[in-house]
Amino acid sequence: AVHQGQGVGSEAEQPGKTDEPDEVPAVDLALGGPPSTMNDLPSGAAFGTLVHEVLETVDTSVVSLPDELLRCCREAVRRQLADVEPAAMAEALLPVLLTPLGTRALADIAPADRLAELNFELPLAGGDDPVVGEVTLRRVADLLRWELPADDVLAPYADLLASVDAPALRGYLSGSIDMVVRLDGPRYIVVDYKTNRLARGDLTALHYTREAMAAEMLRAHYPLQALLYCVAVHRYLRWRQPGYDPAVHLGGVQYLFVRGMVGPLTPGGCGVFDWQPPAALVVALSDVLAGRS
Structure with missing residues (x-):
């Protein structure tokens, strides 16, 4: 989740993830394909928080992943006082960990190659030391039009963002990235659970095809969230990665729609939404947020 504040530490405490809807879409579409393993589990923001906690704490290096997953579910349910059966939740989430994400699955990512809950705080237009440049959503939309290829699945987001009536942004933008994964190269991928x-x-x-996930990304304004996460990682790597080159080290984003991830037999393109925003777009957005262009 991403929050705007007026100064360092000024945003309200985040009790949980707030970017996943409580309402169920008014769409009733029966489709074939492998059933979601989460059909018997709740929906809504509170359940989303529970799933996030489990996926961010599970240790994939253990001998028995099912036992570790059950342990994490029990602890999360206890902490959240959730009305969910831990064993049923663990059984439903195991296929999520085993679903291919390209060349690997979540279960294959060593703890040393993942950073969970990366908190960030980005000053907007200078933060406490304001600069002349303004940060507006319209400027961000213009960047998208300039940098995104016309055939990018999220290219329509530029017009959608430009239609939002919002004042210039000031202060600080704070948030938390679900996970950053380090791949060979190294390359770094932003991962977000939905x-x-x-x-x-x-x-x-099959309810979670690439087209269906792209439509949900646009509806929920997730492209903006994803780009802000990429900017946060970009700024983090500038200080931490020797020889940092955005075009080499930024690996894009993966939004994991976990209800569509059913294990190794998940149909190709379902459940995992990959997006590679151009490195030039991430760098330019970082400059715009800083008020430098």
């Missing part, structure tokens, strides 16, 4: 339901009733993996 528990959104894309239809009513029982779901299958």
